[in-house]
Amino acid sequence: MNTETKLRRRLLLAGGSAALLPWLEVFGGGRLHVASAQAASAVKRFMVVYYPGGVIREQFWPTGSETDFTLPYILEPLKAFQDKLLIMDGLEQLNMLDGPGHPHTKGMTGLLTGKAAVSGPYAFFLGGKTDFAQAASVDQMIGNRISAGLRFEALQLGVLWPTYGTGPSPQNTLSYSGPGQPAQPEADPWKAFQRVFMGVSASSSDDTSDANLRLKKSQLVLDSASAEFNALKSIAGAADKARLDEHLSRLAELRASLTAPMGTGPSCYPPTNITDADTISYSTGGDGSHMTIASAASSRMPTISRQMIDMAVMSFACDLTRVASIQYTEAAALASFPWLDYNENHHFYQHDGGFQVQACADITRFFYGEFAYLLKRLSETKDGDKTMLDTTAVLLCSEIGDPPSHDYKRIPFIIAGSGGGAFKTGRFLDFGGKPHHMLLVALLNAYGLSNTSVGDAKYNMGALTGLG
Numbered sequence: 001m002n003t004e005t006k007l008r009r010r011l012l013l014a015g016g017s018a019a020l021l022p023w024l025e026v027f028g029g030g031r032l033h034v035a036s037a038q039a040a041s042a043v044k045r046f047m048v049v050y051y052p053g054g055v056i057r058e059q060f061w062p063t064g065s066e067t068d069f070t071l072p073y074i075l076e077p078l079k080a081f082q083d084k085l086l087i088m089d090g091l092e093q094l095n096m097l098d099g100p101g102h103p104h105t106k107g108m109t110g111l112l113t114g115k116a117a118v119s120g121p122y123a124f125f126l127g128g129k130t131d132f133a134q135a136a137s138v139d140q141m142i143g144n145r146i147s148a149g150l151r152f153e154a155l156q157l158g159v160l161w162p163t164y165g166t167g168p169s170p171q172n173t174l175s176y177s178g179p180g181q182p183a184q185p186e187a188d189p190w191k192a193f194q195r196v197f198m199g200v201s202a203s204s205s206d207d208t209s210d211a212n213l214r215l216k217k218s219q220l221v222l223d224s225a226s227a228e229f230n231a232l233k234s235i236a237g238a239a240d241k242a243r244l245d246e247h248l249s250r251l252a253e254l255r256a257s258l259t260a261p262m263g264t265g266p267s268c269y270p271p272t273n274i275t276d277a278d279t280i281s282y283s284t285g286g287d288g289s290h291m292t293i294a295s296a297a298s299s300r301m302p303t304i305s306r307q308m309i310d311m312a313v314m315s316f317a318c319d320l321t322r323v324a325s326i327q328y329t330e331a332a333a334l335a336s337f338p339w340l341d342y343n344e345n346h347h348f349y350q351h352d353g354g355f356q357v358q359a360c361a362d363i364t365r366f367f368y369g370e371f372a373y374l375l376k377r378l379s380e381t382k383d384g385d386k387t388m389l390d391t392t393a394v395l396l397c398s399e400i401g402d403p404p405s406h407d408y409k410r411i412p413f414i415i416a417g418s419g420g421g422a423f424k425t426g427r428f429l430d431f432g433g434k435p436h437h438m439l440l441v442a443l444l445n446a447y448g449l450s451n452t453s454v455g456d457a458k459y460n461m462g463a464l465t466g467l468g
Contacts, residue, residue, distance in 0.1 A: 043383070044420040045316050045392040046142050046447060048112065048325040049374065050174050051367040052104075052333040053350055054400040055412045059361045061089055062428045069428040074361055077369040078416075083426040084375065084389060086415040086467065090431035091439055093399075094459045096408035100128030103406030104331035105171040107399030111411075112137035113176060114437045114455015124171040124332075132170055134179040135455060138440045142447045143323035152321035157192055157308040158185030160280065160301055161327055163293060163334035172330035185327050189307040193274040196315055200270050226251050267382050268318035271310040275303070282334075290352050291334055292345040298336040301328075305370045313377045316388055326374075328367055331399055337363055350403040360403050371396055375416055393419030395443065411436055415467070422446035423467050431464065438464035 062069040095110035099117040120131020143154030168182035175183035278297040333346035349359035378389035453460035
């Protein structure tokens, strides 16, 4: 194994500052203070929900006018929240036209970064090898602004991730903390619970000497990790030095946040009955030509989904973060759906077994049913004199527009919730082929960032208008 390969492995295994959190929070999180509930009127939150494979357009896009429209089959689970939706047709992920890689990889690379794929060491079917996105994703950029000083600037959760079981790679990575810096989701509910909520229910009367001891231990872990990264810089090339500097920056931020106040709030109730995720294992498909996540693991998807949703909502209610993402599997889409009587993997119904329209529609409808559950949980969680759905904007998206063609056009984007008044919901808009980069800029602007472009400059035309 050469030096570059060793360094890449060390960087990915470290996973940035997030990988250290389970160690730190075993010691109780290291926090010394519990803050009183803050004024909810000043708080805005942002969430991203991703699912793979695009949509069956004839069963997805609404019919009717901007404010008087009918939700078709795939969107029917969202009917109770129609007035809380901003459905956006006609947005294109033009960065998929450039660079190497399979369309699924290109779609994942640019979905939240606006960047085209670049050459690298990671192969995924056809189209050439690629590397991680060379830019931060908008969720991380927003988190850096609105979650500064909280336990997490942005929280990443995954449901049956990664379906190849190999850790981060370009086709399974949604969020990036910086260029080439995958923000890996936690896919085990119990580990996520420990990481997110350890110490949340602790009394503010905690013995000061014990709290100081935990804080010191946490700081020592971070200092040790920083020393190791600094040592690696001596053997790193220029590009990897930049990545190490990013890791060191994240570690410094985490160390500073150890003594930051942790809000509780009247709606802060850490979830209960959180379970371990099943270890992902594989079985061959019907003709032995492809892999499918074993049924025992795949069948747990609905349960794991609800657990991750509950934790994301409560991470907001407890003010542990104001930005989160939930990623359902990944572009490889190797999970099966036995509770729907679809026992091959999702990708089989898109391509490998011949394009099967209704199977793809039914599977996608399941994801939208889970999205409806998320909106329900947000709507019933009080946030001052409003609900969490009023103060949060949730972006629902997929990496391609159409399963069999891998089309970059008409990528499905929905914003649910107004984000504290930033978005006017209850509408269906058609933007007629504009680059999705404009949506990404509009999201940044809605959360106080002044960016006028994002990702690849040639596809930037400012912020998408008409959303508010």
